[in-house]
Amino acid sequence: MTLVKHSTRTVRKPCRWCGRSDLYWAHDTERAYHKHCDRCDTTGGFVLIEKDGSRHNCRNTDGSGDSMGDVYLDGPTDEDEKEATPVNAPVSQDVQAALGMLVGALTPQVDRAEIEAMVKEAVANVVFPTRTVVERVNSERKEFTGATHHKLSDVITSLMAGEHVLMVGPAGTGKSTIAEQAAEGLGLKSYSISLSPQTPASQLLGYMQATGDYVPSLFREAYEHGGLFHFDEMDNAHPSVLAVVNAALANGHMAFPDQMVKRHKDFRAIASANTYGRGATRSYVGRQAIDAATLDRFSVETIEVDETLENELCHSTGLETDQVERVLTFVRRLRANAEAHSMPVVISPRASVGMCRLLAAGRSWESTVQARVRRGMGDTEWNKING
Numbered sequence: 479m480t481l482v483k484h485s486t487r488t489v490r491k492p493c494r495w496c497g498r499s500d501l502y503w504a505h506d507t508e509r510a511y512h513k514h515c516d517r518c519d520t521t522g523g524f525v526l527i528e529k530d531g532s533r534h535n536c537r538n539t540d541g542s543g544d545s546m547g548d549v550y551l552d553g554p555t556d557e558d559e560k561e562a563t564p565v566n567a568p569v570s571q572d573v574q575a576a577l578g579m580l581v582g583a584l585t586p587q588v589d590r591a592e593i594e595a596m597v598k599e600a601v602a603n604v605v606f607p608t609r610t611v612v613e614r615v616n617s618e619r620k621e622f623t624g625a626t627h628h629k630l631s632d633v634i635t636s637l638m639a640g641e642h643v644l645m646v647g648p649a650g651t652g653k654s655t656i657a658e659q660a661a662e663g664l665g666l667k668s669y670s671i672s673l674s675p676q677t678p679a680s681q682l683l684g685y686m687q688a689t690g691d692y693v694p695s696l697f698r699e700a701y702e703h704g705g706l707f708h709f710d711e712m713d714n715a716h717p718s719v720l721a722v723v724n725a726a727l728a729n730g731h732m733a734f735p736d737q738m739v740k741r742h743k744d745f746r747a748i749a750s751a752n753t754y755g756r757g758a759t760r761s762y763v764g765r766q767a768i769d770a771a772t773l774d775r776f777s778v779e780t781i782e783v784d785e786t787l788e789n790e791l792c793h794s795t796g797l798e799t800d801q802v803e804r805v806l807t808f809v810r811r812l813r814a815n816a817e818a819h820s821m822p823v824v825i826s827p828r829a830s831v832g833m834c835r836l837l838a839a840g841r842s843w844e845s846t847v848q849a850r851v852r853r854g855m856g857d858t859e860w861n862k863i864n865g
């Protein structure tokens with residue numbers, strides 16, 4: 479028996495013996511007295527089959543007959559045939575024309591430029607949070623939910639590898655924030671000192687009182703008990719202080735005024751600077767050169783403006799999206815011009831975030847520009863940067 483399935487839907491007319499209608503029509507090619515079927519390109523009488531393609535085998539309840547004896551000449555009804563039309567049958571031209579009209583009527587008449595503008599507007603409204611996850615050596619995970627600079631993970635990886643890290647970048651790019659977040663990510667206590675030419679070495683080492691008592695420093699605390707110590711503005715420090723930094727990182731022990739102290743295994747140093755330690759630059763005129771031996775103890779990470787972070791900080795001021803976009807476009811144009819003309823001007827994310835805050839508070843555009851960007855700049859300089 480060779481069966482070729484004819485219908486794609488179940489039969490309309492139930493089996494005359496058992497009354498089931500969850501069956502299909504098929505041709506039995508060995509009962510070839512039926513005319514040729516164009517749809518299946520086969521010749522054979524119609525029989526009923528099950529869903530799995532086997533011949534339907536049933537019996538009348540009184541035993542008077544069975545479906546295996548049935549071969550139908552007439553087969554499917556007109557209605558069965560209609561329903562069994564293959565799905566991919568060619569659609570008539572009339573139907574195609576009607577579909578075309580329908581699609582035309584439903585599609586709004588917008589051109590490509592309009593669609594692009596709509597998409598741009600929608601995307602500009604979306605703030606993509608930067609996500610940083612730290613997997614610590616003990617398999618603990620620390621996920622930062624707030625905004626993070628994209629360099630945070632590199633800084634943490636270097637610190638985890640046992641390196642001390644020097645972050646170099648223009649003002650306001652987020653170096654001090656990275657230092658705090660790195661300590662949090664590593665599960666270390668965070669210590670920081672902002673260095674200036676007037677900072678004495680005793681602020682790092684602590685000192686002995688006239689009574690003979692030792693007054694410890696934050697640095698001593700971190701060195702002895704572990705923690706991440708941040709030397710902020712390291713290129714602004716007096717050379718005598720840099721000598722202490724150098725000594726602290728060079729050896730496993732250090733002489734404090736009261737005694738020698740062993741460096742804790744979880745002591746790490748992180749430093750930030752606006753220059754690479756080679757002395758003053760156009761924008762950072764007062765900076766000190768850092769001696770090569772001290773510099774050599776650090777892995778250096780360049781921290782530039784992270785525009786995604788800047789977007790996020792500006793949007794979080796609550797200023798309307800189109801105003802934030804205006805501020806960002808304006809500030810970035812000035813930044814690029816200052817760079818192109820080698821001007822000693824720093825236009826950091828503090829300028830863009832500050833502008834957004836002032837505008838959100840109701841200040842006018844002009845007064846906001848004066849307060850956060852122009853800041854008394856003369857006309858010649860301003861025309862150059864604003865060109």
Ligand SMILES: Nc1ncnc2c1ncn2[C@@H]1O[C@H](COP(=O)(O)OP(=O)(O)OP(=O)(O)O)[C@@H](O)[C@H]1O
Pocket residue numbers: 624625626627647648649650651652653654655656750752787791827828
């Ligand atoms: N990840 C962040 N999340 C929230 N605010 C941030 C983040 N990074 C930076 N900021 C904000 O941007 C401003 C500048 O950041 P920060 O002080 O860390 O920069 P900096 O590079 O240390 O600047 P400077 O060189 O002037 O010391 C701060 O107001 C800070 O709160």
Ligand SMILES: [Mg+2]
Pocket residue numbers: 653654655710711750
């Ligand atoms: Mg800082």
